[in-house]
Amino acid sequence: MANFAIFALLVGAGAAIVAQNILMAKISGNATTILVPLIMNSAVGLAVLTLLLIWRTGAAGVSEILHLFRPWNILPGLLGSFFVFASILGYQRIGAAATVAVLVASQLGFGLLTDVFRSGNIAGITLFGAALLLAGAGLVAFRAV
The missing domain is CATH 1.10.287 (Helix Hairpins)
Structure with missing residues (x-):
């Protein structure tokens, strides 16, 4: 049963990424640069996740981030932004x-x-x-x- 829940979650994520890219391509079409929807996406994600972290752990969660942060920790965010950038461009072009x-x-x-x-x-x-x-x-x- 647990595997079914994981598969259902992944199917939902697949649907969500298609919807996200359609919306971001639309935003990009109205913006002067593709950076606008990328920044909007990152800002909303950061705000929501920060609020969830503070709600669940309080200031200790923020302290943990500051304590654990290493310079290489920026790589997942850069890779994620690259993925979203490539996806938007792909939706628009092909x-x-x-x-x-x-x-x-x-x-x-x-x-x-x-x-x-x-x-x-x-x-x-x-x-x-x-x-x-x-x-x-x-x-x-x-x-x-």
Whole structure:
């Protein structure tokens, strides 16, 4: 049952990212630069997460962030901003389906590489499934180009 909940959460996140990118592409279309929706996205996320942290832990949560922060901790935020930037640009230039296809295929490929480095092997059926997904992503992506 726990796996079903995780899959449902991931499906919901997939739907949310499509909705987010549609909205951000629309904002970007009305702005002078793609940086406007990126900053709006980050500001809203930071504000909501800060309020949640303070609500749950009080000032101790903020103190923990300050205590644990290391310069390399900026990398996840930079990578996330790059992902959102690329997604918005993709939605605008090649459409939602092609953008999602390329993102999912590339995430799967790099995810498989990560698993290989961690465990040392990948089952043949997993590689077959990945090949099918990559083929499908290619069919979706290249019909839009």
